[in-house]
Amino acid sequence: MTLLGPADVRQLADRLGIRPTKQLGQNFVHDPNTVRRIVRAAELTPDDVVLEVGPGLGSLTLALLERDLPVCAVEIDPPLAAALPETVAKFAPEHADRLTVITGDALRVDLASVRPSALVANLPYNVAVPVVLHLLATVPSLRHGLVMVQKEVADRLTAGPGSRVYGVPSVKLAWYATARQAGKVPAAVFWPVPNVESGLVGFAVHDGVAGDRRDTFAVIDAAFAQRRKTLRAALAGWAGSPNEAERILRAAGVDPGLRGEQLTVEDFTRIAGQGRRRPAGSAPTGPVSPDDRATGEPG
Structure with a gap:
């Protein structure tokens, strides 16, 4: 199975007339080794149904489908959402029937019929924390996941009491799940290259905290x-x-x-x-x- 490389990403973007915007936090991964590393770090099981938020041009989507698991991709940008099935049909035709695409905002779409068990996503930096907390609050089928976020956000999400960066995101994520840092991602694997480093955050949903x-x-x-x-x-x-x-x-x-x-x-x-x-x-x-x-x- 072929994954997207730098030339593929640029060609897809040019064909679709996509110009990455800061408003949507668009930075597309173009390195096959990176997306495969993300999928390995997610510790997916054969029974998982994967939710991907912000699939963009499909780099991570293809790596997820390589595991032959059902993948539901939620994309807010209509042109990108429309193009994703075509990309999968071209690069991974044997897995095309495992992909479902929902066009919409992950903070608003109804995922009840999908019942995802794992969240694996390269999240736009400006909405990473809201998306993670919202999905944990509203999608009870979620059991674990791994998200790529700005390194500063990764530090905050995984911080413990007494840490300088421990705060609201740290405590609220702890309400739902146990979080861990799962590595760094260099800026060079993105197009366009962001001005910040990225980090991987893994989480496992626990039985909950007693209280309201x-x-x-x-x-x-x-x-x-x-x-x-x-x-x-x-x-x-x-x-x-x-x-x-x-x-x-x-x-x-x-x-x-x-x-x-x-x-x-x-x-x-x-x-x-x-x-x-x-x-x-x-x-x-x-x-x-x-x-x-x-x-x-x-x-």
Whole structure:
């Protein structure tokens, strides 16, 4: 089976009149060794149904189909979506019947009929975190995956408590899954060449954290909206006052003098649970974390 090389990528783009745009975060992989490495790192099984978001010109799609697995590709750009089946028919005709293409925004399409078990994607840098969190929240069949993202985003998604880059994406991903770094991807394998390095993030969905997701995420947002402040101060708006925040924190077994970056997702869940027990009429309010505005958390 033939995969796309640099000349193939350029020819396809020229034929389709595609000019990569920053708005859609389009950087096309043109190195066969890289896409095969991504597929290996995804640790796919013979029973997997693969979801690919942003297939672009089809480099990773072909490498996935090489495993002879069903692949559902969601592409927001209509010309690219329309061309993908033709590319597969040309380069991998024996696997063409394994491909399904959905034209649309991954944050809005309905994947209930597809029931994907694995997400494998080269995600546009500007929507990587929203897409991952949205799919984990809305596609219960997802069990594991591997995504290529900006290295800075990879560091944030896989950071643990106490890390300088630990924040909203780190904790919210931990709600759903255990994440790991799975390697770096040099800028030279993309066209056009991006100004940043990329990283691979693998994840395995776990059984879940005991608690209410919406309540827990509200606490996370409030804690990191003012991450330099202690939790007593950062959660004052959410709790109604600094004193009430301290009471809730102590009831949850959390030191009010700590900062959000020092807490695990389980800590945040306990705080949210205690917050639900506040007197009637004292519903929490608070700021939205700047980090969370980039996460696209479903409403």
